[in-house]
Every structure is written in structure tokens, then in C-alpha cells.
Amino acid sequence: MLEAQIHSTNFDFERYLEARRKLVEDRLAEYLVEQEPAKLWQSMRYSVLSGGKRLRAMLTLAAAEAVSVNNATTGATANLSENALQIALPCACAIEMVHAMSLVHDDLPCLDNDDLRRGKPTNHKIYGEALALLAGDGLLMLANEVLIEHTSKSVASANLLAVALELSRATGPSGMVGGQVKDMEFTGAADDKFDIATVESIHAGKTGALIRFALWSGGKLMNGTEEQLTSLYRFGEILGLAFQITDDLLDVTGDAQTLGKTPGKDEATKKATWVRAIGIDGARIKLSEMEAEGVALLEHSALDNRDAPVLKALLKYAIHRKK
Amino acid sequence: MLEAQIHSTNFDFERYLEARRKLVEDRLAEYLVEQEPAKLWQSMRYSVLSGGKRLRAMLTLAAAEAVSVNNATTGATANLSENALQIALPCACAIEMVHAMSLVHDDLPCLDNDDLRRGKPTNHKIYGEALALLAGDGLLMLANEVLIEHTSKSVASANLLAVALELSRATGPSGMVGGQVKDMEFTGAADDKFDIATVESIHAGKTGALIRFALWSGGKLMNGTEEQLTSLYRFGEILGLAFQITDDLLDVTGDAQTLGKTPGKDEATKKATWVRAIGIDGARIKLSEMEAEGVALLEHSALDNRDAPVLKALLKYAIHRKK
Secondary structure, X not given: OHHHHHOOOOOOHHHHXXXXXXXXXXXXXXXXXXXXXXXXXXHHHHHHOOOOOOHHHHHHHHHHHHHHHHHOOOOOHHHHHHHHHHHHHHHHHHHHHHXXXXXXXXXXXXXXXXXXXOOEEOHHHHHOHHHHHHHHHHHHHHHXXXXXXXXXXXXOHHHHHHHHHHHHHHHOOOOHHHHHHHHHHHOOOXXXXXXXXXXXXXXXXXXXXXXXHHHHHHHHHOOOOHHHHHHHHHHHHHHHHHHHHHHXXXXXXXXXXXXXXXXXXXXXXXXXXXXXXXXXXXXXXXXXXXXXXXXXXXXXXXXXXXXXXHHHHHHHHHHHOOO | OHHHHHOOOOXXXXXXXXXXXXXXXXXXHHHOOOOOOXXXXXXXXXXXXXXXXXXXXXXXXXXXXXHHHHHOOOOOHHHHHHHHHHHHHHHHHHHHHHHHHHHHHXXXXXXXXXXXXXXXXXXXXXXXXXHHHHHHHHHHHHHHHHHHHHHOOOOOHHHHHHHHHHHHHHHOOOOHHHHHHHHHHHOOOOHHHOOHHHHHHHHHHHHHHHHHHHHHHHHHHOOOOHHHHHHHHHHHHHHHHHHHHHHHHHHHHOOHHHHOOOXXXXXXXXXXXXXXXXXXXXHHHHHHHHHHHHHHHHHOOOOOOOOHHHHHHHHHHHHHOOO
């Protein structure tokens, strides 16, 4: 059984990724069963179910398992993990919905004007701009709905309220949306018009906020200690930063077929990226530093040692991926 | 004092509206204090604070007061009302934020492409399409944030979770956003391509869902009985329908200066309206019926008789307004 494997020495990470992706996508498909108005649900389904790494969802699930296994006084590890997965799955799906909606709106002509996403036509290329706009709005609220509706029986109300509040903060003007605005403001800026602090601030919002939330929420749903939640949050900061540096590097060094999108776009549109701020070599050095810091944090944190290998593997995956 | 006046025979409704509008707008301004990124907050402030009737917010406040005063066994009416207002105000503001964001996105070129709103340039005319898009997204999540953050100390967690869940439902694909999509699908349709049921279904989502939520949430936050919540919900259905029929009539019979927007737009764009479905006279008859039904419901409901005059006055205001 997979759960048992995670805790064995021959942990098959590829198989783990595949199983988790399926778990998340099957549940997402359930939450997005076609209803009236059909076109709206088709448009939302199209963007949420069109692939993607599901890294954010996996982080939530792994954080929930780590806290659950660590804090339990009794119970078999596999049962604890399974229970944690079931509790955290709606939240993991909500995060994927928010992530998908951010891509749908980002791709619109008035923002990045992208025709391709993961090798497929973007939402507005298929459904038109108006429906893509409304599908994004719909997904944002559906994410809240799914989180609250499907978690309220398994988690104490106060904890769930805290998670719902943080989802709004991570996604809203002080989080993801704020980061998108900053990103937009610095797009086109000359090299000497921004510095590392600018890039860090853009990405702490644009990609970082949701990744931090993904890790923290998994722990919070399982009633993690303050120490555990602080470690997960910090691990989220590190992983979010590393994820973005990797993205910026792939835009320069990746190839179109593997990426499923055209590389070189950051450079062409003059985005404020890590590569532009500190160069390819600088970005690679920074990335190694983040990797080492993340690994060290896990090894000295209040998270379960038995599950730390999974979080470590997810960090390495976020850094060493090819797309 | 105003609270005392409401329960007297010479209730000054105009003064009441003015005071409530100020109460709501002052609080909205607090929640929207400018932060980084400044342009985003300016854009959100612009649309939320650019006027409007604040009818939805007033409905929440009035429903909260009605339930509070009715269910109390002790306490002066004025104190109970003041307490209810303070508890329901964040929710009322959240509803206004959602309403404002729906107008910002509706006005975008890919949807209604409107240049004017309440006699002022629309958001994207001032801030550009990209920022208007992101300001709408930001407001949607800020609404959730404000509701949870500022209500969690005064309302039991389970009740607040129920309200947060319903806000998402009222706003999302099964509510407001779903109604916008249906509205869009039937815009341009010939007269024989839609019927009363179509128009009713469009508006039950597009304007109805948030108005029903406004009334229901005020009662739920004050821990109303099932009977009270059912009455408020039904009153919301009636008022929402009446509000929309009035809107459709004003588009035909109103004048540009009073409206703050160009009338005749529904006809020009062939929207599926009540006037197109059943004619001006038909719409007026339907409106009288809704008014009578709403008044009768209040008089026979489990809502406090002392506060029913306010809800009745708000219904009449929704129907007899000139803009």
C-alpha cells in the first residue's frame, strides 16, 4: 500500500506523485460536476481539470499527514495518514481552484494575453473573454464554498474559520491579487528600475501567498501546534521562493515542448524576474541556498520525521522539475 | 435619537436612509484604507465608495435588528438595535463589496462595455482593464476576509461559518455569477426565445441571490429562529424580484440625469427583461403584486412587529425609487 511505502526506505516518489494527482483530480471532478448554466461549469472544469502539477494540493495533504502522524498518541500510521488526507482534501481542492482561476484571469488579453497554457488553448480562446472572466469569479467563490461545506463536519468550527480567513487573505489584495498587481506594475521596467527586494515582494504575493497557505492550512486543519504551524509557514516561504526562482530559470533555459508554453516570454515582456535581477548563475546559487535551508528546516522542525521525507521530496520536486 | 424614532409613529425614512448610508460608507472606508499596492486599493476604493443606494447593506442591518429586538427577553430596544448593527455591519459591508465587484466586472469591455456608472467613469476607464479585473478579484476575497475577521468575536463560530458558506453560494456559480452568465446567454435573444421563467431564473441569480443573502444573513448572525430565517429568505425573494422589475422599468421610463446612466440600454442590447417578457403594463402589475405579497408576509411573519415598518419601508423604497 502506498501509505506504508512512504514510510519505508524505498519510497517511490514518482508513484506517490501520480497517486496524489489522481486523488486530487478525482475529487476536483466531483466538485465540478456540470450544472446549470452548463457553459459556465464547462469553462470552470476546462481550466481546473486541464492538468498541472497539483503541487499546492500535495503540499496541503503532506502537511496534514505530517502533523497528524506526529501528534497522534495511538493509531497506525497508515490510518492516520488516510484520515488526514480525507480531512485536508477539500482544502487542497479549494487551493487548486484558486490557482486555476488566477491563471484564467492572468491569461486574459488585458493581462498577459496568452493563447496557450499547458499546451492547450487558454480558457478565453475556447469560451470567450466574458465567460473566462466569470468562470474565474465563479471559481474563487466555489473555492470558499468547497472548503467550508466539505470540512465543517470534520474540523472544529474555530479552526475552519481560521483557515477560511487565511484563504481569503492569501488570495486577496494582501496576497495573490496584490502580487499580480505589483507584477503588472513592474512588467516592462528597465533593469535598473527594480531590485531583489522588488522581485521578492512581487513573488511573495503572486505565487508565495498560496503556497504558504497550502502548507499552513494542512497543519491547521489537523490542529497543529503553534511551533508546527510556524515551521510549515516558514517552509512555505522557502518553497514558494524556490518554486518561483525555478519558474524564472525555466523561462530562460526550458524548451517549449516540455514546458507546454513558449519560453522567453518573461524576457520579451520585461517581467521583473530573479534571472533579470541577479542573472542565471545568481538565481541558481540562490536556489541551492533555498534548497539547503528548506532541508535543514525540516530536519530541525517539530514536524514528524517520518513524514519529513515527503515534504523534502516535494521541495526538491519544486526545484528540479523540468516544467 | 434615530433608533427611538424608528419605533415612533413619525418615522422619518429619508433621515433613516441617510444615517444608514453614512454608517455603512464610513465602515467601508475603514476596511478599504489605502495599502500597498496603492493603485489596487485606490481602484477598489473608487468603485466601492462611489455612491449607490446601499440597499443590500441596509437590508442586512434591518433584518439583524428585527430579529434581535423580537427575540430579546430584556433590554431597551435602542440598545438591542445598536448591538445588532455593530454585529451585522461587517457582513453588510462584505455584501456591498461583492455588489461593487460585480459591477466592475460587468462594466468591462468584454461584458457590458459601459463607460459610465452612477454618473462617473467606470473603473476600467480610470484604472485600465487589467487593474479593474484584479480589483474585482481582490474585492471578492476581501469581502470574505472582512466578514470573518470582524464577526468572529461577536458571533458563534458555527453561525458565522454558515453565513460565510452562504455568502460564497450566493455569489458563486450557483448564485450571482451563474445569473450573470445566464443573462449574457440571453442577451440579444429574440422576444420569442425567452419567457417569464427565463427572466425569473436569470434574476434569481444575478440580483436575487445577494439580496436574499442580505436579509437571511442579518437574521442568521443574530441567531434567528428557523421560522424567522425562512420569512427573511422569502421576503428576500420578493424584494429581489421587485427590485429587478423596477430596474427593468426604469431602463424604459427613467431619465438619464436621475439614473446616472443611459436608459434604453436593455432594449438596445436586447436583454431578457421583465418589460420585454410581459410589457410595461404587465411589469407594473407584477410589481404591485410583489409589493402586496411582501407587505402581507411582513404582517404575518415571525419578525418583530416593531421593526416590520422598516423592512416594509425598504421594500417600498426598492420599488418606488427613481434611480
